[in-house]
Amino acid sequence: MEWRPDRTAKKAVYKQIADYIEQGISTGLYSSESALPSERLLAKELGVNRSTVVAAYEELKSLGIVERKKGSGTRISTDIWGISHKRIPNWGRYMEDGSFLPNLPLVQRIRTENQKRNIINLSSGELSPGLLPREQFKTIMAENPFLDHLGYDHPQGNAALRETIAHHVKEYKKIHTLPASILITSGAQQALHLIIQCLLKPGDSIAIEDPSYCYSLPIFQSAGINTFLLPVDQHGINPDDVIALHRKHRIRMLFLNPDFQNPTGLKMSPARRKRILEISSELGIPIIEDDPYSLTSFNSEVSDTLKSMDGNGNVLYISSLSKIVASGLRIGWVIGPENVIERLADAKQQVDFGHSIFPQWAANEFLKSPSFDKHIHMIRSELKIRRDEIVVSLDQYVKKEVDYFIPEGGIHIWCRLKHAVNEQQLLEESMKRGLSFVPGSVFGSQKRYVRFTFGREETDVIGEGIARFAEALSVCVKT
Helix, strand or coil: CCCCCCCCCCCCHHHHHHHHHHHHHHHCCCCCCCCCCCHHHHHHHHCCCHHHHHHHHHHHHHCCCEEEECCCEEEECCCCCCCCCCCCCCHHHHHHHCCCCCCCHHHHHHHHHCCCCCCEECCCCCCCHHHCCHHHHHHHHHHCCCCCCCCCCCCCCCHHHHHHHHHHHHHHHCCCCCHHHEEEECHHHHHHHHHHHHHCCCCCEEEEEECCHHHHCCHHHHCCCEEEEEEEECCEECHHHHHHHHHHHCCCEEEECCCCCCCCCCCCCHHHHHHHHHHHHHHCCCEEEECCCHHHCCCCCCCCCHHHHCCCCCEEEEEECCCCCCHHHCCEEEECCHHHHHHHHHHHHHHHCCCCHHHHHHHHHHHCCHHHHHHHHHHHHHHHHHHHHHHHHHHHHHCCCEEECCCCCCCEEEEEECCCCCHHHHHHHHHHCCEECEEHHHHCCCCCEEEEECCCCCHHHHHHHHHHHHHHHHHHHHC
């Protein structure tokens, strides 16, 4: 036998052997009239342990490809061809071999649990129904009939909406830009996907905050990107760490969430923002600034974004309406150099032929109306009430077990557990009691942390959620 498994490959040796045998069955190398090679013989031919061949055969058995009977060896399954003598695709194998990786199992578990009734959801990063501008949108729909065309729109997004966004970021965030430098996306998530796919290549190294929402995203690993972590303290990342990391790994891009960072709720200091921009210019490293929360500032003071301070075009700025208006609108945007925006727009066209005109129209009408400013003031006030409620609840139920940072904006609160516990057990115990949250390990290397989101649930159930967490924590600490 000439074929040998590749011991340097990422795929396990037994899976390589299973794939080889399955291919041999398909091509007729192995006949259904005779038994497959014995475990000992195949192990000797391939130069592997017998246990590895056993694992390969068991893998094929679980897929219904072979039958194993004691004393009779391993044979091709009699049902493999089906009634019509046509093989059914091995969808499990296809799903496993795809290059686009699934979400982390823990993230999938939390999302599944959140679909159940009577769950107190302190995990999802979205606004509660009571904070959504439903009445304002009803008025917009009634008073402003949709008159736009129904064909494909501009590759970068609706021209009127991009004009409105240019005015919006100038007024609220001191960012001066033109509609030609804006791309409308399906939320910030699509913006990140486009940037990674269009501007990076497999093997490139990037830096993200630790902890960071980006850590939970498999898109970097799917694209073959190497991610390196920058520790976050009370003032954000340390600029000196960027320099050290670049010297060692030649960082090609820096992903930052400077305002009310997810998950910590921290704000990067003005001095560090300035220094980060200087380093970006000195080393030629582009910055991806993700800004979903800055307008939620509880004291109404919006810090200077990196993009507003950027005089050299080094920052690609991402924002959206998901965290301040409604996640279901799926309206986000990227602001950057025109040639970069055109490149991203070309890729978006390949994916979906451009954004749906209806949500763009609705977003444009709302953003340019007086209702938007009133809505932002309401959001700030209501989120602060929820923030205060979760702080009071933490003090009431788990003050001796948890330390936390009180955010001045955003929708998350980051808590450190004073005692080491099994976070999987803690999550399961909480879910048994009807509560979901996100364990800190989802966001990076730090242990003994949890993230609660106070924007998703109404104020009157937040306290009950923390009470349930306290019960679950008590069980886990005792064990």
